[in-house]
Amino acid sequence: xxxxxxxxxxxxxxxxxxxxxxxxxxxxxxxxxxxxxxxxxxxxxxxxxxxxxxxxxxxxxxxxxxxxxxxxxxxxxxxxxxxxxxxxxxxxxxxxxxxxxxxxxxxxxxxxxxxxxxxxxxxxxxxxxxxxxxxxxxxxxxxxxxxxxxxxxxxxxxxxxxxxxxxxxxxxxxxxxxxxxxxxxxxxxxxxxxxxxxxxxxxxxxxxxxxxxxxxxxxxxxxxxxxxxxxxxxxxxxxxxxxxxxxxxxxxxxxxxxxxxxxxxxxxxxxxxxxxxxxxxxxxxxxxxxxxxxxxxxxxxxxxxxxxxxxxxxxxxxxxxxxxxxxxxxxxxxxxx
Amino acid sequence: xxxxxxxxxxxxxxxxxxxxxxxxxxxxxxxxxxxxxxxxxxxxxxxxxxxxxxxxxxxxxxxxxxxxxxxxxxxxxxxxxxxxxxxxxxxxxxxxxxxxxxxxxxxxxxxxxxxxxxxxxxxxxxxxxxxxxxxxxxxxxxxxxxxxxxxxxxxxxxxxxxxxxxxxxxxxxxxxxxxxxxxxxxxxxxxxxxxxxxxxxxxxxxxxxxxxxxxxxxxxxxxxxxxxxxxxxxxxxxxxxxxxxxxxxxxxxxxxxxxxxxxxxxxxxxxxxxxxxxxxxxxxxxxxxxxxxxxxxxxxxxxxxxxxxxxxxxxxxxxxxxxxxxxxxxxxxxxxx
DNA sequence: CCGCGTCGTGAAAGCGGTTTCTCGTGTCTG
DNA sequence: CAGACACGAGAAACCGCTTTCACGACGCGG
Numbered sequence: 001x002x003x004x005x006x007x008x009x010x011x012x013x014x015x016x017x018x019x020x021x022x023x024x025x026x027x028x029x030x031x032x033x034x035x036x037x038x039x040x041x042x043x044x045x046x047x048x049x050x051x052x053x054x055x056x057x058x059x060x061x062x063x064x065x066x067x068x069x070x071x072x073x074x075x076x077x078x079x080x081x082x083x084x085x086x087x088x089x090x091x092x093x094x095x096x097x098x099x100x101x102x103x104x105x106x107x108x109x110x111x112x113x114x115x116x117x118x119x120x121x122x123x124x125x126x127x128x129x130x131x132x133x134x135x136x137x138x139x140x141x142x143x144x145x146x147x148x149x150x151x152x153x154x155x156x157x158x159x160x161x162x163x164x165x166x167x168x169x170x171x172x173x174x175x176x177x178x179x180x181x182x183x184x185x186x187x188x189x190x191x192x193x194x195x196x197x198x199x200x201x202x203x204x205x206x207x208x209x210x211x212x213x214x215x216x217x218x219x220x221x222x223x224x225x226x227x228x229x230x231x232x233x234x235x236x237x238x239x240x241x242x243x244x245x246x247x248x249x250x251x252x253x254x255x256x257x258x259x260x261x262x263x264x265x266x267x268x269x270x271x272x273x274x275x276x277x278x279x280x281x282x283x284x285x286x287x288x289x290x291x292x293x294x295x296x297x298x299x300x301x302x303x304x305x306x307x308x309x310x311x312x313x314x315x316x317x318x319x320x321x322x323x324x325x326x327x328x329x330x331x332x333x334x335x336x337x
Numbered sequence: 338x339x340x341x342x343x344x345x346x347x348x349x350x351x352x353x354x355x356x357x358x359x360x361x362x363x364x365x366x367x368x369x370x371x372x373x374x375x376x377x378x379x380x381x382x383x384x385x386x387x388x389x390x391x392x393x394x395x396x397x398x399x400x401x402x403x404x405x406x407x408x409x410x411x412x413x414x415x416x417x418x419x420x421x422x423x424x425x426x427x428x429x430x431x432x433x434x435x436x437x438x439x440x441x442x443x444x445x446x447x448x449x450x451x452x453x454x455x456x457x458x459x460x461x462x463x464x465x466x467x468x469x470x471x472x473x474x475x476x477x478x479x480x481x482x483x484x485x486x487x488x489x490x491x492x493x494x495x496x497x498x499x500x501x502x503x504x505x506x507x508x509x510x511x512x513x514x515x516x517x518x519x520x521x522x523x524x525x526x527x528x529x530x531x532x533x534x535x536x537x538x539x540x541x542x543x544x545x546x547x548x549x550x551x552x553x554x555x556x557x558x559x560x561x562x563x564x565x566x567x568x569x570x571x572x573x574x575x576x577x578x579x580x581x582x583x584x585x586x587x588x589x590x591x592x593x594x595x596x597x598x599x600x601x602x603x604x605x606x607x608x609x610x611x612x613x614x615x616x617x618x619x620x621x622x623x624x625x626x627x628x629x630x631x632x633x634x635x636x637x638x639x640x641x642x643x644x645x646x647x648x649x650x651x652x653x654x655x656x657x658x659x660x661x662x663x664x665x666x667x668x669x670x671x672x673x674x
Numbered sequence: 675c676c677g678c679g680t681c682g683t684g685a686a687a688g689c690g691g692t693t694t695c696t697c698g699t700g701t702c703t704g
Numbered sequence: 705c706a707g708a709c710a711c712g713a714g715a716a717a718c719c720g721c722t723t724t725c726a727c728g729a730c731g732c733g734g
Binding site: 010011022024025028029031053054056057058060 | 719720722723
């Protein structure tokens with residue numbers, strides 16, 4: 001049951017200093033108002049016994065852990081790593097730590113995981129691109145305080161930070177059409193992924209606005225491997241339907257695709273132009289450098305903390321935020337043949 | 338003081354089910370042996386009140402949090418992200434979560450941070466490349482159980498996982514000399530960094546073994562920006578001392594360096610060969626693809642968990658592990674002019 | 675000189691669980 | 705049919721800290 005962690009308890013310090021635990025507590029928290037000599041004695045005892053208060057016990061008594069859950073679908077994805085990095089650094093400034101959970105792209109357990117992690121923290125950041133809206137709405141109510149990343153709904157009373165995927169993908173499409181491409185292919189992200197739907201919608205709107213452009217679609221995923229796997233389908237479409245450019249779900253898929261295409265003897269952008277999405281940190285250094293929609297992930301993470309923090313401290317409900325990606329034109333796109 | 342988290346307490350469930358808290362506890366933990374009807378009643382009440390046990394209170398009573406601290410010098414560094422990812426996934430399989438702390442490359446606070454984070458968890462993974470040995474030894478004693486990454490010392494009773502930087506850098510140097518390079522330059526990592534010292538030592542040994550080779554050194558750091566900043570010095574050395582190849586501290590620095598050199602009109606590997614270290618996930622896709630020493634970071638993370646876990650559960654002390662990097666020859670190195 | 679604040683500190687009641695110990699009940703044995 | 709015993713469940717102590725409340729001592733004004 002109990003374990004000697006080596007660290008002394010408040011009671012031991014109290015005894016050693018000849019005072020009550022209450023006094024020790026007050027001294028340790030700077031709430032002590034009595035005789036300075038007593039405080040000094042307590043501090044001396046604490047030092048001598050190398051006492052450090054149990055975070056756990058404090059948290060229980062205080063009803064606050066100073067930890068925040070951070071749930072992402074895949075921690076191996078650079079975008080989420082960047083968000084986490086931004087979040088963690090911002091939270092640390094206020095003395096909070098991030099407790100991480102990786103739903104490992106298995107959306108079925110996301111809700112359970114979220115509850116579990118929330119129960120250990122004061123709040124939670126939820127990145128659940130593929131959770132069905134209804135489930136999310138229900139879940140969100142039990143998770144407060146929380147902030148959502150890349151999901152927002154009028155039925156959810158939580159601040160949300162999102163990327164305007166629709167605009168981002170449209171900008172990429174426009175860039176391609178300006179280069180003369182007319183037959184495009186969208187290499188889709190994970191099925192059921194909300195952020196994938198936004199991109200699809202954006203492209204549909206784009207086609208409506210410019211009927212001379214067509215966009216085929218092929219299922220892929222969110223990882224490098226998914227991009228590689230989609231290469232044959234893209235190569236076929238080049239032959240069959242004469243597509244000249246592919247918009248990948250994200251940078252990872254784009255890189256995979258470019259490499260897959262190379263293995264099939266197709267060069268980028270010579271034979272096909274390829275765009276990514278996210279502008280992960282290394283996108284500009286790839287061969288060819290990736291034309292992509294740049295998303296300030298670290299900033300998203302930092303901003304997520306800011307919102308969560310103000311909500312935790314004074315219950316202030318902030319407005320939703322939407323980041324507009326910036327078009328980054330690089331070497332992976334070129335004029336249509 | 339107390340906050341209505343919305344979730345019911347064990348006492349409420351007990352009252353609702355007409356039993357004692359003890360019984361509820363037993364049912365919730367599968368330790369109940371009495372009449373099945375009672376258990377059913379408890380479960381029904383729990384569901385009805387949507388009861389979920391307070392992790393905090395449980396942890397306090399049990400003396401175990403099922404969380405593990407993870408301290409790294411910089412969460413924005415892809416290598417640490419990969420270790421974290423591997424660690425987190427492995428720990429999750431055993432129901433543990435990682436609590437992260439980023440010492441933000443400020444080594445002075447590392448010890449405090451480590452203690453702080455350790456006090457919230459059952460154990461801790463420590464990645465403190467720049468902490469002075471003496472401080473580390475003292476700290477380690479108070480942090481048990483812990484595992485160290487990239488630091489090992491006979492004076493520390495904790496399993497350590499490390500990379501054989503010495504061998505890795507020697508392999509890179511050998512590769513370069515086989516290509517005909519004789520005058521090399523090492524672009525150093527952060528001052529005081531242990532893993533930097535290993536590389537330096539490796540190169541020194543290499544020079545002793547093959548006196549025809551010389552290695553100059555220039556201070557840089559661990560980031561992309563540090564690599565860019567080191568470019569002028571490397572370029573000068575190309576002119577002044579006729580170096581023909583540069584070994585960068587890691588892949589990030591290598592990429593920065595390559596780009597910095599390009600701005601100065603030097604091409605890689607045409608004018609200078611450049612090697613990295615780590616083989617971060619994108620190293621092969623850069624322009625040019627990076628010749629580097631490949632380190633299985635995800636595996637290091639996973640293995641770190643395994644050791645920590647077996648130590649937590651049955652106190653078994655495992656042996657230290659050292660991963661030998663694998664030489665990955667790619668396009669950033671070529672024959673000496 | 676007595677009553678009334680004020681001040682410094684301690685006792686004790688939480689926070690929400692777990693677990694030991696105890697006790698009543700029902701069953702089995704001699 | 706009495707006594708031993710297994711069994712089911714509750715009372716209470718405990719994990720380590722915070723905080724309210726109470727209380728004794730002291731200083732002051734009437």
